[in-house]
Amino acid sequence: MPATFILFFVVAGAPFPFGSTNDLSIAFWCLCLGIAVMFAPTRELRRPHLGLLAGIAVIVAAYAFVLHEQLSDHPFLAPFQPIWKQASDLLGVPIAPSASIVKNEAFFALGAPLANILAIVLGITVGADRERARRMLWVIAISGAAYALYGVLSFLIEPTMILWRDKTAYLGSVTGTFINRNTAAAYFGSCAVIWMLLILEDVRRRLPERHIEWRRLSLDLRTIPPKQILPQLGCLLICLMAMFMTGSRAGVGLSLLAMIVAFTLFLRKDLPRRTGIWISLGSGLAVALGLLQLLGGRVSSRFDSQGLVDEGRIEAWKSTLRIIADNPWFGTGMGTFQWAFPPYRSPNISIRGIWDAAHSTPLELASEVGIPMALLVALAWAIMLLVLAKGVFGRRRDAIIPLTAAATATLSLLHSCLDFTLQVPGYSIPFFALFGAGLAQSFSTREGRSASDAVATGGRGVGHASTADTTARRMPQLHKSV
Numbered sequence: 001m002p003a004t005f006i007l008f009f010v011v012a013g014a015p016f017p018f019g020s021t022n023d024l025s026i027a028f029w030c031l032c033l034g035i036a037v038m039f040a041p042t043r044e045l046r047r048p049h050l051g052l053l054a055g056i057a058v059i060v061a062a063y064a065f066v067l068h069e070q071l072s073d074h075p076f077l078a079p080f081q082p083i084w085k086q087a088s089d090l091l092g093v094p095i096a097p098s099a100s101i102v103k104n105e106a107f108f109a110l111g112a113p114l115a116n117i118l119a120i121v122l123g124i125t126v127g128a129d130r131e132r133a134r135r136m137l138w139v140i141a142i143s144g145a146a147y148a149l150y151g152v153l154s155f156l157i158e159p160t161m162i163l164w165r166d167k168t169a170y171l172g173s174v175t176g177t178f179i180n181r182n183t184a185a186a187y188f189g190s191c192a193v194i195w196m197l198l199i200l201e202d203v204r205r206r207l208p209e210r211h212i213e214w215r216r217l218s219l220d221l222r223t224i225p226p227k228q229i230l231p232q233l234g235c236l237l238i239c240l241m242a243m244f245m246t247g248s249r250a251g252v253g254l255s256l257l258a259m260i261v262a263f264t265l266f267l268r269k270d271l272p273r274r275t276g277i278w279i280s281l282g283s284g285l286a287v288a289l290g291l292l293q294l295l296g297g298r299v300s301s302r303f304d305s306q307g308l309v310d311e312g313r314i315e316a317w318k319s320t321l322r323i324i325a326d327n328p329w330f331g332t333g334m335g336t337f338q339w340a341f342p343p344y345r346s347p348n349i350s351i352r353g354i355w356d357a358a359h360s361t362p363l364e365l366a367s368e369v370g371i372p373m374a375l376l377v378a379l380a381w382a383i384m385l386l387v388l389a390k391g392v393f394g395r396r397r398d399a400i401i402p403l404t405a406a407a408t409a410t411l412s413l414l415h416s417c418l419d420f421t422l423q424v425p426g427y428s429i430p431f432f433a434l435f436g437a438g439l440a441q442s443f444s445t446r447e448g449r450s451a452s453d454a455v456a457t458g459g460r461g462v463g464h465a466s467t468a469d470t471t472a473r474r475m476p477q478l479h480k481s482v
Contacts (some may be wrong), residue, residue, distance in 0.1 A: 006036035007122045009432035011136065015187060016055020018162065019178040026425055033118035033429075039431035042436070047441040052124055052387070055380065062115060062376050070106040070333045071125030072101050078330040097261055100333025101340055104390040108296035109335025109368075112425050117433045123436020131402050135435040137194060137202050140430050144191025145235035148242035151176030151184065159242065174245035178426060185248035186421045190408045190431060194241040196259055197407075200266050203428075206385050250418045254411050260284030264409040265274045265392060313359050313418075315346040320358045323367040341366065361416035362421055381413060384439060391442025397442055405438020443446040 010032050017025045023409040045053075069078035073096060080097035088095040100106055127133035151174045160167050163177060166339075170181045206224050243255055264280040271280055300480035322344045323332065332340040336358040346356065388409065391402030408431055416422040435461035 001041055003036040003039040004126050006032055007126050008139045011433050012139050013141040014178050015147055015426040016079045019424045021424060026115060029429060030111060030115050036122055037118055045413050049124055049440055052439055056121060059380055062373055064371050065214040067106055069330050075099050099330055100283050101163055102333055102336045105336050106334035113208060115425055119429045119432040123433040124448045125442045126328045127440040129439025130398050133441050136437050139189055140434060141194040143176040145238050147176045148188050150238045151242045173247045174242050181246040181249045182251050182419045182425045183421050183427055185243050185246040185251025186415045187427050188239045188243040190411055192236055192243060193258050193262055193407050194404055195236040195239060197262055197266060197400050197404050241329055250415055254415050258287040258411040259405045265403060315348045316355055316358060317363055318358055319344040319346045320367050331368045334368050337364050337368055357420045361420055387442050388438050401441040402438040403421060403434050409435050
């Protein structure tokens with residue numbers, strides 16, 4: 001279908017043009033995603049999916065209202081910013097006031113949120129079909145490995161270049177096609193999570209027993225032809241290598257944590273009941289520490305010298321909180337943080353550089369659109385994570401799709417609390433599409449079936465599916481009995 005191919009093209013291509021941070025790239029991806037939405041397949045959508053789309057519509061309506069208040073000369077509720085009256089008094093000329101500190105900036109800042117909304121809507125509609133959702137996993141994983149390979153090779157061959165431009169920052173770090181090493185670390189780490197889960201699923205499917213016999217695991221693994229698993233392991237290693245070579249503390253640490261938790265959740269049914277989860281988490285932590293010592297020397301040194309979080313970043317968060325306190329309802333205007341921050345800049349922050357981001361997406365969002373809108377977005381994230389958790393623990397087949405979405409969503413959310421990962425379209429567009437596919441696959445095939453679907457299957461749809469599932473589950477036992 002056209003929508004599927006366009007979506008795959010966008011999720012694979014979004015990281016390429018320097019993380020798609022410029023307005024032209026964002027406009028192009030919005031155009032592609034908008035066309036794909038027009039031709040999006042709806043045949044597989046069921047009532048739970050329509051409920052998800054309705055929730056997204058509420059977010060869109062809330063954004064539209066805030067956008068109207070910040071752009072209109074006659075807002076319904078938002079007060080005018082006092083800066084306009086002060087400027088009018090100083091200049092001695094009348095100036096039309098606005099609820100935003102920079103007129104019309106909210107309109108130009110709409111591109112990235114619009115692209116994310118279109119991506120998650122397409123993720124739900126396209127990902128409602130399990131085969132298309134699985135293909136999306138592979139598209140993101142393969143493209144991520146390709147970007148990781150480029151990042152490592154370009155760092156070894158010409159570390160002063162990003163694609164065809166001179167690299168002016170992070171010369172000692174791998175950034176791939178991204179400008180910022182922290183975003184690159186989160187991207188490569190998220191792709192590593194996907195590759196790890198794909199490998200685990202493939203290996204688990206090849207094991208003969210219904211439950212893993214840990215004593216015989218090494219013998220069972222030897223029966224797997226190496227040529228069938230080595231390419232996936234190579235891609236995982238490339239993503240891990242690129243992730244460590246970024247030197248990002250939060251990106252590497254949170255990615256390893258996501259991998260440990262995802263590994264444990266995937267194998268939770270095969271682990272010993274009482275101590276298995278703790279053994280898995282402890283073993284994963286030991287492996288993560290070993291990888292840090294083996295591949296993450298620069299990351300470890302940054303932890304030793306700078307700790308978990310820079311002092312300047314903490315001071316910036318305090319300054320952002322003061323912006324929120326002075327503009328609690330409608331913020332200073334979408335996309336206006338770099339103009340709102342200087343009057344609130346803490347004297348404890350170095351005078352070097354310009355703070356054009358709060359390095360905390362939730363705080364920056366609240367400062368630009370107000371606390372009510374920020375709380376609504378936070379509620380949407382909470383609901384999304386709950387739905388994904390339902391899919392992880394409730395699905396018997398294809399649980400890898402909501403698990404991958406839940407792991408990368410948690411990783412990106414936590415990392416965005418310390419940086420601006422989700423504000424970079426090159427990262428956010430592919431993974432919002434993945435979140436949508438994970439949400440779509442968090443409901444079983446039988447859940448939310450309409451009456452027409454039941455009639456189309458001769459009134460036997462649910463019962464027939466249940467019988468088939470029961471037979472499929474009994475097949476390994478019948479085979480062993482024979």
